Amino acid sequence: MQPSINQVLLQIALDLSTSLPSGHHYQRLIAALNRVLPCEASALFVFDEMGFLQPVAVSGLSEEVLGKKFLPDNHPRLKAILGCTTPLRFPSTSELPDPFDGFLKDDPNSSIDVHDCMGCSLYVEDNLVGVLTLDAMKVGAFDQIDDITVETFAALAAATIRNITMVEALKRSNKKHQNINKLLIEEARTKGGQLVGVSLEIQRLRDNIKMVAHSNYAVLISGETGTGKELVAHELHAQSQRSDKPMVYVNCAALPESIAESELFGHVKGAFTGANSHRAGKFELADSGTIFLDEIGELPLLLQAKLLRVIQQGEVQRVGADKNLFIDVRIIAATNRDLELEVSEGRFRSDLFHRLNVFPIHVPPLRERKGDIAVLTGHILDKVKLQFNINTLHVHPRSLQYLEEQKWVGNVRELEHTLMRAALRSIQDQQAVITEEHLGVSGMVIKGVSSATDDMPDQPIVMREAVERYQKQLIEHGLKKSGGIWSKAADFLKMDRGNLYKMGKKLGVKP
Known part of the structure; x- marks a missing residue:
């Protein structure tokens, strides 16, 4: 039983929200259109960056058409359709050449001389993006098809083009960002320097790094100023299973207390004066990677409590948000302070110290x-x-x-x-x-x-x-x-x- 137009339109609408392999959305739309409209040949075109019309789906035509590009100035019928914002019907007596002469699937040697032909330009937010063409061998085949039906199919075709264009743009952007991230990670490793030395002390340090790097344990790096604690953190990340993910650096000593919570955990729009948009915090940015909390001993007690919650529960709450976000972050912290002394004197939380001090690494002084x-x-x-x-x-x-x-x-x-x-x-x-x-x-x-x-x-x-x-x-x-x-x-x-x-x-x- 032939499906109704409403059923076909519903299926096309459902396809818009369905993940399909590249090009399948276009071909399914053309196939659906041919099930309810009396046409022997149809084609969907999309503009490319050079101004050519590129066929992305055809029915009743040789697949050779999909490999061609059509310049509108060379094809009067396509140019006429593009110049009209409503469906355009060509009389059977039209002398304008058909762009598909010689490309009929059943009879590639014949020209399309006497037939019904119509087309509709496709717009996305007032931008001309393509063309939909319909051909029938019988004169008057489209007389019973009103413009609203054709415009509805055209609107769905335009929506399909928009969705696919957006998805492809997102994929390209994601790939670009992945490449940029990979490049930045490699540059960070190169610029970060390396642990240089032949002493027993530096070899012992390398052994400790190698021992704990592949785990997800929190690491607390201690040592005097200038000993290379940041280099140790970079080595831990580079040798870990998260090495292809970012390592986000946070200088706790440089965090102004007034915005420290927002910097670490993010905020939502309107959370405070100046919060004009949503913003991810450092922990969100480090999700699936590593966060390096340098000078952790400088963190205020109030933020220490919130950091403890993140470590214990694996979730962060943006300032002003009413829900939590789950994250997977490996924590490396560093300090030049004696944190045990800081704990005994009440300047550092003992529970946070023990959470961070799962695997302590001491960087020896140069002397x-x-x-x-x-x-x-x-x-x-x-x-x-x-x-x-x-x-x-x-x-x-x-x-x-x-x-x-x-x-x-x-x-x-x-x-x-x-x-x-x-x-x-x-x-x-x-x-x-x-x-x-x-x-x-x-x-x-x-x-x-x-x-x-x-x-x-x-x-x-x-x-x-x-x-x-x-x-x-x-x-x-x-x-x-x-x-x-x-x-x-x-x-x-x-x-x-x-x-x-x-x-x-x-x-x-x-x-």
Whole structure:
């Protein structure tokens, strides 16, 4: 039994809210139209970005049509339909060529000479988006079809085009955002730096990171300012199962108390003065990923209680909202405070401390990392060389020994800033060796190196040549002490073996 027009229209309307494979919505609409209208051929066109009409669904026509594009100026009937806002009917005596001549499915060699033809332009919010065409071989086949019926099908076709266009735009936007997120994650890892060092302390730190990274346990990172707590957080995330998801950074010390709750948990429009739109908080943005709460010890007690609720129940409530949102977030926190002392003195909640302190990781201060100064120095100077596009830059052995004897209360960050300042001075002096003068130290005495002034020149000399002679003497001395073995000489002079060998070759040192 042939379905009624109402049944077909209902099915098309239901299809609008149904998820179907790409292109199926268009073809189902054309198929439904042909079930109730007396047409042997029909086509649905959509405008592309170049102004061509692209067939997206056909019936009674060769599928070859789907691979073609139609420029309206070259097809008078299509141009006429586009110029009319209501259904346009062509008389059988019309001399305008039919765009589908030669494309009939049953008889591709014939032209469509005598037939009924009509079409309707498709609009979405006053924007012309496409065309619907209908062809019947029998003259007068469409006489009993009123314009309202055709306009209804046209409206549903336009709605279908709009829905599909919006879905495809969302998919493209989502893919673009995924690519951008992936790129930003990779850039964050690259810019975030890395844990550099060879000491037992830094190796123990790496082992702890590897041990807990794959779990979802909360991690509390402690350590002095400048030790690299943020680097540890990045490593934990990079080695976790959430590494392809974002890690959202929150500096708790920089959160103004008046807006801290909104920053962390979000707000709804109208929740407070200035809340002009809905806004997701940091926890929502980190959903399925990691949130890094830096300087957690600075968080006010009121917010500590709300943070505890998030950790315990896995849900957040936007400021001004009447419902909660469930989230899946891995929490990493860091502090330079003694949180146990803070708890005992009432400045930090004990229940929150125990929730965060599931797996504590302590980052050792630089003064306890024996042997890491030289490695860090080489790493930092490599970054300086890359930044200033220079080939050679290293530290004089006396300067390196000076660096190794300092307490570094600011830890790696202080060492980095010291070396960057010294490197800038050496570059300005057009020298490849950072000396004590570049470090801002004068008259320093280094263990194992003579500080007598008897060897100081009385006449003007080229300082670079003097430095290179001294370097050559030191390398030769180191090789002599090490039996001509470059690796032992490098240990003696506290240098990287490769760098020492290059320097020796440049200065003409023969083992």
